[in-house]
Amino acid sequence: MKWLRTNRRKIWTLAIALAFVAVGAIYADLQIGYYTSTNLGSISQTAPVANQANGAYKIAAFPLYKTTLAPGPGRQDVESYCNTCHTPSYITMQPPLPAAKWKAEVDKMGKTYGAQIPAESQASILKYLDSHYTPETRKR
C-alpha cells in the first residue's frame, strides 16, 4: 500500500499513457484495412448478342432498371398510366417540384402528348405526386 501511495504519480502517468496508446491504436486501426458491410451495388456485364453474317444488325434488348416509387395511395395509377410512354424513372429523376409544376406536367401529358387518363386518375396521380415529390414532401 505504501508503495502504491509513494508511486501514485507514476501509476497515474502510466495509466494515462496506456489509455492514450489504446485510443491511438483504435484510431490507427480505422485508418488502414477498414472495410464496411455497406455495399453500393454492382453492375452486371452485358453479354454480347449473337449476330449472323446477314443484313440484320442486332443488339440485345434494352434493360429496364427498377425505380422505387414512394409507397402510398395513387402509386398504382402512376404505374399503370404513366408507364405507357415512360418508366417512373421520369418522375424520380426530377428535382422536387412545387404542386403547380406537377399539375402542369400532368396536364401536358394529357393535352400535349395525348395520354388518355380518366379525370379521377389524373386527380389521384396529382395527389400522389404532391404527397411525395414536392420540396416539402420529397424524402427519397
Next chain:
Amino acid sequence: MNKNLRHSSRRTLLKILGTGAGAFALERLFPFSAHALQMPGPAKRLPSFTGPGANPYWNSVGQFATFPQKAPMIMLTDRPVQLETPRNYFLNAITPNDAFFVRWHLETIPNEVDLSTWRLRVEGNVNKPLTLSFPDLLRKFKAVTLAAVNQCSGNSRSRFEPRVVGGQWGNGAMGCARWTGVHFRELLDMVGVKSGAVQVQLQGLERGKGPKGMPSYEFKKSLDLKDPVLDEAILAYSMNGEPLPMLNGFPARLIVPGYFATYWVKSLEAIRLLDKPDENFWMNPSYRVPDTPRGDTTPADVAAKKVKMVPITRMPVRSFIVSPDGDTKIPAGLPLTIRGIAFSGYGRVTKVEFSDAPRGAWRTAQLGEDLGPYAFRTWQFQWTPERPGKYQLAVRATDEKGNVQPDEGVWNPGGYLWNKIERQEVTIGVAQ
C-alpha cells in the same frame, strides 16, 4: 541498451503518445461512436436526387447502368433511354463510342436494323425523289470526316435555379467524335430541291406509344434551307471509325456542326423538303429559347407571356475542369497538371484561362491539339499549390468570334444554353 536505440524507442513512445493525444483531442470533440462512423466511415452513395437548389455535382446523381454496346454510364431514365457520360471520359478530345451520351425522346427505338431493307428516302419538294441504301451512301458520294461536338440542348439543366422540368443532366450530355459520311448539300443537289422548298425535315426510326399526330408518336426536326449550317452538315454513317452504336443512331445520323444535338436526328429514314416552315411540336414550342442576349429570361416574364421564343441553334462557348475532380486531397508543393476541354458552336476556341482563387488573376492555359473548329479542344495548366488550404479552381474559354464565358448562369423555361464559368474546389494538405 545502446544509447541510440534507447533514444529511438523513446521517440517512438512519444510518437505513439502523440497519436493517442491527437485521437484523444478528436474524441473530446466528437463522441467516439460518431467518430468511428466518420473515420473512414461506411461506403456511402450520392443522394438519389438533388434540389430544390442546383445540383452541386459535376455529373447528374443517377446510378450507373449498362446498356447494349455501352460501358457503365450514368442513367437518367431507362425508357426512353437517357444516359450521361461520366466526367473522366472528357480527359480526351475524342469521346469513345461506348461512353457517348444517349438521349431519345420516345420509347420505340431499334434493337435491330436490317440493312438489306433499310432505305433512306429523300422526298417532298424535289425534282427526283431518291431512296438510298447503305452501300449507296458509301459508294455514290465522296466520304468526308469531321470532328464535332454533339451536346444536348439541356446539358447542365440541373444547374438551373429555379429548377426546370426535363432531363436533369449534369455536364455529361456532350461528346466529341470523328464523324464520317457524306456532305448533306451533295445529297440535296442529287435530288434537285424545288424552288418552293423552305425547310428540310429529318425523321428517324424513333416512334412512341402516343396517338398519331401527337408529339408522343414521332420525332421530327427541320432546318431552314438557307441556313449556312447546312453547308457544313454531314450525313454520318461512321463514328470514330466504327459503325454508330444503335443507341447513337445506327445506321446514319445527321451531323450539324456547332448546333445543339436536337437537330442531329438519329437512325435516319426520311429527309423531307417542306414548302412551309415546320410547326410540329418538336420545332414549336419545344426546343425554343428566348430571343434575348444569351437566351436569358425570368420565370415572371415567361408567366406574363412577355418573351419571344425562337428555335435553339448554336452552342455557346464552354470549358470544363476534368482533373483534378476534388475527390483527391493534394499534398502542398506537388506539381499538378490541371486538365480539361473547351469548345464553342461559334468556331474555334482561341483562349482558355485558369484561375485558382475567386477573384484571382486569369492565367492563360496551354491548348492541346486542334482537331477542327467544332471539336473539343483539350487544355492544361501546370499548377503547384505551395500553401495548404481550399482552392476554388476556375476555367473560362474564349472563341474566335470573341465570345467569352460569363460568370453568370442563365435561366429559361427549357433549361437550355447553360455556359457559366465552371469551378472546382480542391483541398491542398500539409505535406510535412
